[in-house]
Amino acid sequence: MNEKKILLLIDGSSYLYRAYHAMPDLRADPNDPNSAPTGAIRGMINMLEKLRREVNPDYVACVFDAKGPTFRDELYADYKAHRPPMPESLAAQIEPIHEVVRLLGWPVLEVPGVEADDVIGTLAVTGARQGLAVIVSSGDKDLAQLVNDDITIIDTMSGKTRDRAGVEAEFGVPPERMLDFQALVGDAIDNVPGVEKVGPKTAAKWLQAYGSLDGVIAHADEIKGVVGENLRRALSWLPQGRELLRIRTDCDLSPWIPGFPALEALRPGEADRAGLRQFYERYGFRSLARALDAGQAPPPAATARNGDLFADADRPASLQVQHRAGREDEIILDWDRLDRWLERLRSAPLAALDTETTSLDEMQARIVGISFCVEPEAAAYIPLAHEGPDAPQQLPLAQVLDRLRPWLEDPRAPKLGQHVKYDRHVFANHGIEVRGYAHDTMLQSYVLEVHRPHNLGSLAERHLGLKSISYEEVAGKGARQIPFAQVAVDRAAAYSCEDSALCLMVHRVLAPRLEAEPKLADIYALEMATSEVLFRMERNGVLIDAQVLARLSHELGERLHAIEQEAYALAGQPFNLGSPKQLGEIFFDKLGLPSVKKTATGARSTDEEVLEKLAEDYPLPAKVLEWRSLSKLKGTYTDKLAQMADPRTGRVHTHYAQAVAVTGRLSSNDPNLQNIPVRTPEGRRIREAFIAPPGRRIASADYSQIELRIMAHLSGDEALLAAFRQGLDVHRATAAEVFGVAPDQVTPEQRRYAKVINFGLIYGMSSYGLAKNLGIDNSAAKAWIDRYFQRYPGVKRYMDETRAQAKAQGYVETVFGRRLYLPEINSPNGPRRGAAERAAINAPMQGTAADLIKKAMVAVQQALDARARGTLMIMQVHDELVFELPEDEVDWLRSEIPRLMAGVAELRVPLVAEIGVGANWEEAH
Structure with missing residues (x-):
């Protein structure tokens, strides 16, 4: 039986990007950085030469994407919407790449309006029908949906083969289900959403259980938990997502392939030796030209562990240890190498810096190793605390840090990192204050694309098309994960150097995008300055009085015991107040209380909303609510805060997450200092435990009614502006307008209603929400909202215009230009669209408030530094800054801090900051 002839299809578009990012910045003239x-x-x-040697095809096509839109852009306007433009230095190489492929004798295909994947899919199926063995050369996992007994995918860069067994082993589904798999997971690079929080494992599990995407959709109601809810929200989208991701196999290619569907036009031709000789000379490929003159095959690519696109003769001689395609990672084990790298760092216009450590706890982490990168192909790793029988002799950590200190602490030496605040802490743990951080790729991403992930792996995949080494790949996962100090040095070097290199490469993509958007560039500068302030605040920490917490914890324990006894009496038996199952049995089976709603698993819910509803009519749910509130305070704060303090100083050091909230707000964790309840006596007593040491005081500076002031500024409503400009009680003024009475005739109840309306409208509250909040009927609530908008027409106009703007552009902005994206603003799902519309109203106000407090933090810290004050900024809680200060600086702080906070921006209404001082946080508040 004759062997099948081979059709080789090369995914040129995939490979040219990968080649570009894997290779160093080679130039036609090595001595002229401005040459081609x-x-x-x-x-x-x-x-291509490797493929020629290994495959030797009978038919071949190298397929590239053509310029311009395709049919997918018509199907989905946001298709590939977030892809950055092609780097100029890559765009300049496209035509030469096409030219050399043709000179090598291989047909080139570009089909207008059709993506390369669809051309490949059509040719692959056509070839298989004609009895050919089809090999697709690509690193793109999307093409796995083409695999069958006659079509195989190979990746020359990774050495991976995807046949039927390979696809199932890699993805957990057979090739026939890959399209369904991709629809569930989505494609972040092409901006095709899948089901939120559903990754490859969940998608494979569902498809194994239900057979197909249609089966998953049909059984969506059976899938429990958050992912089940996310699936049900995505049901209307999934068929469209599947069509977007489906590779077409029926394109008419006859205008571009003579005789198609016959494939004779795709037979490889002879190489044009004269043309290649000129091409190699033009682009400085000396080794290729020499091989051509000698009548030899071109020098083969080196066979590194992960594949290597260099030919040995063109390899820069200074690079030492191969770890990843096209990048040489140098492991520094002697002083000469360290000194040579220090010279490179000192002369580099920008150097990426990364630490490998013993812990994710930034206050406790110690250095295991450090990596640097000055160009994507030039990185180095200094192992400093690796352990184990195979660990090499390493340079002493303390002496290395002393040698690095002048560069690390030089503010004129520009540095780059990913989440630089963490690395600052790590170095500070060793007594080094790093200066000169010019950029942080996490914050660049946060400003440009706040609604997307900002970890380095996601950034590399999204912006570079590269999959990075994961921490689990080098250290293991779960119970088998080893400390980084026990990772083999060569693997640690590959991992750490890749992080530094990817950081630099991502920066080179994101920095031009920021430079092209002046407002966003200003927001990014604010985030960088805020990062510096947060580092210092976290370092300062806040002193905790453990005895106050212990007393309060004891009192709460006694209260909880008493509440339990009262609950048992009401229930007629003892039970576990923390058990939803037992609560359900007591409430609904024994006492016959009405079931308000079900959980995702179909059980009768006893969540807080249900308890609050039941507590309106029944005493036991009210007791359970009280028990839950006090139990949470005790477990989260009074029992744990003292344990979280540094035993040497008694101070708690929270972590401020800067790149999490889409509005720009900071979040606090380990411990969370922003969620301590202030409306209950117990919550306020917890604040009494945040104290100043002897001879010092605590001060709190808080913006007054900041979001309402921002609403006045944004809406331009004259009545609202006048109230703030005249220094009126804005809630009293609103009550007077809405209820049609003189300000001095407003009752406390009317003022309370007006306050709810003022703040409710900021958050997009509906008449139903207002009615529920105030305990009135819907018609009365609607009448009050209508009356409000009659008296404040500017607010109504602002809300209508903001909704329309959000629908048109997909985002809204703060006063200062921060973008707040609203992916669901045009959703066909009514509740999701409604939530996005409410967010569109609130986000500019909450985001502007976040911008203002960050501006205030930066301005205050600069003033403290300029005046060499002993005052420390120790906490930020929403619109409040908390300080610890010497007693002799109280008068200065009372006058200067409100002035500084009010002066960070000019709005149409005055900014007002109020300040209080005391022995503890509660006294100062």
Whole structure:
């Protein structure tokens, strides 16, 4: 039986990007950095020659994406919407790549309006029908949906083969289900959403259980928990997502392939040796030209562990240890190498810096190793605390840090990192204050694309098309994970150097985008300055009085015991107040209380909303609510805060997460200092435990009614502006307008209603929400909202215009230009669209408030530094800054801090900051 002939289909678009990012910045003239870039060209030549040697096809096509939109852009306007433009240095290499592929004798295909994947899919199926063995050369997992007994995918860069067994082993589903798998998972690079929080494992599990995407959709109601809810929200989208991701196999290629569906036009031709000779000379490929003159095959690519696009003759001689495609990672084990790298760092216009440590706790982490990168192909790792029988002799950590200290602490030496605040703490733990951090890729991403993930792996995949080494790949996972100090040095170097290199590469993509958007560039500058202040605040920490907490914890314990006894009496038996199952049995089976709603698993819910509803009519749910509130206070704060304090100083050091909230607000964790309840006596007593040491005081500075002031500024409503400009009680003024009485005739109840309306409208509250909040009927609530908008027409106009703007552009902005994206603003799902519309109203106010407090933090810290004050900023809680200060600086702080906070921006209404001082946080508040 004759062997099948081979059709080789090369995914040129995939490979040219990968070659570009894997190769160093090679130039036609190595001595002229402004000469033509050639790295991607050289990588493509190496890859093609490797394919020629290993496959030797009978038919071949190298397929590239053509310029311009495709049918998918018509199906989905946001298709590939977030992809950055092609780097100029890669764009300059596209035509030369096409030219050299043709000179090598291989047909090139670009089909307008059709993506390369669809051309490949059509040719693959056509070839298989004609009895050919089809090999697709690509690193793109999307093409796995083409695999069958006649179609195989190979990846020359990773050495991976995807046949039927390979696809199932890698993804957990057979090739026939890959399209359904992709629809569930989505494609972040092409901006095709899947089901939120559903990754490869969940998608494979569902498809194994239900057979297909249609089966999953049909059984969506059976899938429990948050992912089940997310699936049900995505049901209307999934068929469209599947169509977007489906590779077409029926494209009419006859205008571009003579005789199609016959494939004779795709037979490889002879290489044009004269043309190649000129091409190699033009682009400085000396080794290729020499091999051509000698009548030899081009020098093969080196066979590194992860594949290598360099040819040995073109390899820069200074690079030492190969770890990843196209990048040489140098492991520094002697002083000479360290000194040489220090010279490179000192002369580099920007150097990426990364630490490997013993802990994620930034206050406790110690250095295991440090990596640097000055160009994507030039990185180094200094192992400093690796352990184990195979660990090499390493340079002493303390002496290395002393040698690095002048560069690390030099503010004129520009540095780059990913989440630099963490690395600052790590170095500070060793007595080094790093200066000169010019950029942070996490914050660049946060400002440009706040609604997307900001970890380095996601950034590399999204912006570079590269999958990075995960921590689990080098250290293991779960119970088998080893400390980083026990990771083999070569693997640690590959991991850490890749992080530094990817950080630099991501920066080179994101920085131009920020530079092109002046407002966002200003927000990014604010975030960088805020990061510096947060580092210092976290370092300062706040002193905790453990005895106050212990007393309060004891009192809460006695209260909880008493409440339990009262609950038992009401229930007629003892039971576990913390058990939803037992609560359900007592409430609904024994006492016959009405069931308000069900959980995702179908059980009768006893969540807080249900308890609050039941507590209106029944005493036992009210007792359970009280028990839950006090139990949470005791477990979260009074029992744990003292344990979280540094035993040497008695101070608690919270972590402020800067790149989490889409509005720009900071969040606090380990411990969370922003969620201590202030409306209950117990919550306020917890604040009494935040104290100043002897001879010092606690001060609290808080913006007054900041979001209402921002609403006045944004809406331009004259009545609202006048109330603030005249220094009126704005809630009293609102009550007077809405209820049609003189301000001095407003009752406390009317003022309370007006306050609820004022704040409710900021959060997009509906008449139903207002009615529920105030305990009135819907018609009365609607009448009050209508009356409010009659008296404040500017507010209504602002809300209508903001909704329309959000629908048109997909985002809203703060006063200062921070973008707040609203992916669901045009959703066909009514509740999701409604939530997005409410967010569109609130986000500019909450986001502007976040911008203002960050501006205040930066301005205050600069003033403290300039005046060499002993005052420390120790906490930020929403619109409040908390200080610890010497007693002799109280008068200065009372006058200067409100002035500084009020002066960070000019709005149409005055900013007002109020300040209090005391022995503890509660006294100062």
